[in-house]
Amino acid sequence: MHIIIIGAGDVGRELARRLSAKQQEIVVVDRDPQKVKQLSQELDLPVITGNGANLEVLHKANISKARMLIAVTESDEINIIACMLAKTMGMKYTVARIRNPESAGDIDIDTRGLIQAQVGIDVIISPEKAVAQEIAKAIHWPEASEVEYYADGRVMLMAVYLAALAESEQQPLQDFALPAGCSVVGLMKTDGKFILPEADTMLSGGDKVYLAGRVAAVGKAGRMLHGSKTSIKRVIILGGGLIGYTLASILEGEKEHSYTVKIIEKDEKRVDELNRKLGKSIVLQGDGSDISYFNEEEIAEADVLVAATGDDRTNMVASVMGLKRGVAKVISEVTRIGYGPIYEAIGITDTINPHLITASRILKFSRGEDVLVLDLLKDEVAESMELVLPAGAEVLGKNITQAGFPKGLRVAAIVRDDEVIIPDDDITLTAGDHLIIFAVPKVCSRLGSYFVCE
Structure with a gap:
């Protein structure tokens, strides 16, 4: 598939690397000559200098041949306009990263249908909202x-x-x-x-x-x-940006759990804004990396500390402070992909990377319409996905043994008629089965030969 990626930042670079490894035909566009030079040196693929929201630049990227355009620049407006232009030129799939929800109206992330009719975007991804959802899951299962x-x-x-x-x-x-x-x-x-x-x-x-x-x-x-069960009641969030606000909103809306949520935000105007928007959470002004403030707020009494300030240095300092004060679970946002090993080296193992989450959600749509969910494991050692087995697939009517799946693939579960089945080697695969697949990267590019119609 010919795919155009607008933006050569962390997300665009990660997408280009992963998609090219899956034998996709990739062209990257970015208006920063330094990023273009760097990416062209890292990966053996065409990189064009220019504004992705410009028709002439899109023609240079061979847009008439492309089936998907992915816009992941730092500008919401450029991402939206690039997708709109692509749709007017007959693009089948468009994906845009939207950091500010107001840029595209009150539209939820990862939504189809109406978005396409409105602004020509098939899929909108909000990295910050996606990160908040991931952190909420980590709090629910500590x-x-x-x-x-x-x-x-x-x-x-x-x-x-x-x-x-x-x-x-x-x-x-x-x-x-x-x-x-x-x-x-x-x-x-x-x-x-x-x-x-x-x-x-x-x-x-x-x-x-x-x-x-x-x-x-x-x-x-x-x-x-x-070997243990952790009870979570008190949650402290450092950083009142979109991640912190969305996370607090999710936790406030939990019906099965009752959390006491406290947000620490250094900007006074943002504190006032959050206090107006949130109904149950406590929002305080302070610097999350200041040691005296940590003592004052009795961080040690928290069950979970979330460092989501948007700055890696601040997140690291705050997380280390939380660990030293015995907080049961410390979760940190990692703003740069290459910083993951640094966090791990200083003992911060629960990390969330907005760029990897965004890349994971976008990669799903490069797989085709039968793939409903695709996730990259945190260590990038495997992918997990949910796909619907179509009529006419190569493995239809065969059991697990007969299907001849490669060594690096495991069918983890099958959902059939609302029943969750943990498969054995003798179960027969039928059309419409929802298969939960667990596979190492070297076999992921070969999945189409088993699960795609002949």
């Missing part, structure tokens, strides 16, 4: 390091770190009495090696275990493997 939902919330993928084993240093997977309705689909060993485990695979304390299945079963299994 034992987990990653959580993803599929099949309208009926299937969950969860990653947890295995607690130290009491009886021995290692134990085979088959010896863990996991609840019915879930299975282990992936394993990141403490030495960094990632595998799709078998029944006799040995597990050690500190391994990162990926579970998939029914929500209740996965939650129970996660708590069992993690």
Whole structure:
């Protein structure tokens, strides 16, 4: 597929890297000559200097041949105009990153239909809102390091770190009495090696275990493997930007949980604005990286500390302070893709990267209409996705064994007629099945040969 990416920032660069690795034909457009030079040196693909909202530039990018345009510049207006122009020229799919919801009206993210009729954008992605949703999931499941939902919330993928084993240093997977309705689909060993485990695979304390299945079963299994259950009541959010505000709104609207939410924001006008917008949360003015302010606010009494100030240095300092004061769960926003290892090196393991989340949500639409959800794992060692098995697919009518799936692919769950099935090798695949797929990157580009119509 010929895809035009407008914007060579972190998101555009990540998309170009991943899509070109999947054998897609990519052209990148950016008006910053330095970014163009840097990207052209990093990746072997065409990069054009120019404004992506300009017709002449779009023609240079061979827009008549393209089937998708992805606009991810720092300017909402350029992203919207580029998509509108592309639609007038017959573009099949358009995707725009919109940071300020007011730029495109009161439109929810990842929405189709009406948006296309209104402004020519098939999919709108708000990175900040997406990050807030991810953090909310992490607060809801505090034992987990990653959580993803599929099949309208009926299937969950969860990653947890295995607690130290009491009886021995290692134990085979088959010896863990996991609840019915879930299975282990992936394993990141403490030495960094990632595998799709078998029944006799040995597990050690500190391994990162990926579970998939029914929500209740996965939650129970996660708590069992993690070795503890964390009760979350008090949440402190550092930063009252769009991430902090959206997160507080989500937590205020939780029906199953009652959270006490406190936001610390350094801008006085923003504090007043948030106090008007939010009904239950407490909003205070202060500098989240100031040590004396931390003591004053008794951060140690918080169950969760969220650092979402928009600045990596401030987020790091605040997160380290929270960890030293014994906060049970510290979650930090990572504003630059390359900073992830730095956070991990100083002990901050629960991180959320807006660029990777945005790239993940956009990548889904490059897969085709049968892929409903696609997620990149935090360690980038595998992808998980939900797809609908179409009539005429190569594997239709075959069982798991007969399908001949490659070694790096696992069908984690099947949703059929509202029933969640943890498949064995003998289950037959039928048209309309919602398949939850767990696969390593080297086999992801070959999925079409199994799940796409002949």
